[in-house]
Amino acid sequence: MRIENGVNGFQGVKSDTSDRNRVLVPKKVFFTAGAGSHEDPLVSFELALRDAGIERFNLVTVSSIFPPQCEIVEIDDGMRDLYPGQIVFCVMARETSDEEGKKIYATIGCAVPEDPSLHGYLTEYHGIYSGEDVGKRAEESARFMLETAFGVKAGKTFSITKVAEVRKCTTVVAAAVFVL
Numbered sequence: 783m784r785i786e787n788g789v790n791g792f793q794g795v796k797s798d799t800s801d802r803n804r805v806l807v808p809k810k811v812f813f814t815a816g817a818g819s820h821e822d823p824l825v826s827f828e829l830a831l832r833d834a835g836i837e838r839f840n841l842v843t844v845s846s847i848f849p850p851q852c853e854i855v856e857i858d859d860g861m862r863d864l865y866p867g868q869i870v871f872c873v874m875a876r877e878t879s880d881e882e883g884k885k886i887y888a889t890i891g892c893a894v895p896e897d898p899s900l901h902g903y904l905t906e907y908h909g910i911y912s913g914e915d916v917g918k919r920a921e922e923s924a925r926f927m928l929e930t931a932f933g934v935k936a937g938k939t940f941s942i943t944k945v946a947e948v949r950k951c952t953t954v955v956a957a958a959v960f961v962l
Contacts (some may be wrong), residue, residue: 808871810853813890815956817943818852823878826953829833833919833954835861839870841957846924848894848902849960853955861908863961870874871960876907878953885911887912888956889943891920893928903927904958 792892813842814836820827828836835857864870875888887908895903903924908915944954 783879786935788889798805806962807873808812808849808852808957808962810855810860810961811848812855812857812959813892813942813957814959815888815890817884817944817946817952817954819946819949819952821950823880823951823953826951827876827955829937830953830955831872834944834957836870836872836957836959838866839864839868841874842846842869842871844871845872846904846906846959848904851898851922853959854894855961860959860961871962873906873958875908875956876953877908878951879910879948880951881949882950884948885918885945886948886952886954887911887943887945888954889916889920889941890956890958891917891922891924891941892939892958893936895922895928895932895934896939900932900934902936902962903931906956908954911945916945917943935939 800906816830816833818826820826877886879886890909891905905920905923920941925936946954
């Protein structure tokens with residue numbers, strides 16, 4: 783590992799491949815989102831996970847760091863390396879409501895630095911949807927965190943968002959799912 787000075791004396795850690803083999807640092811990440819409705823909030827959450835394709839895993843939510851040297855893959859590629867019942871780490875945004883007719887959202891924003899040895903940022907937002915571009919807000923927050931941590935511009939930003947109108951009890955999820 784190498785320590786790098788960043789903005790305001792922040793010590794950024796650059797990693798190399800040998801370090802990644804000794805610790806739980808994801809090698810891949812995929813992004814997904816879903817919605818589900820049911821009379822029961824727990825069942826609506828299960829249905830949202832099914833819609834997102836990640837219901838068969840024991841999901842552990844983690845904070846919002848995009849790992850250094852992590853490859854962004856399509857959902858099908860990421861799923862090939864995961865097994866039913868496996869403990870899987872993810873950054874997840876989740877909203878549940880029973881206020882029929884309202885719209886709710888969940889979004890994940892991502893900012894990845896050009897230098898793949900630095901970590902990036904993921905942001906998660908959720909709430910009542912009023913038509914604003916919530917994905918853009920999540921991207922901008924992730925970009926801000928990256929720029930103020932390292933003093934570098936983002937090489938790439940994007941977001942994934944799920945919006946749903948509430949019927950019965952509705953849950954929306956958006957997730958960045960890590961593959962070790």
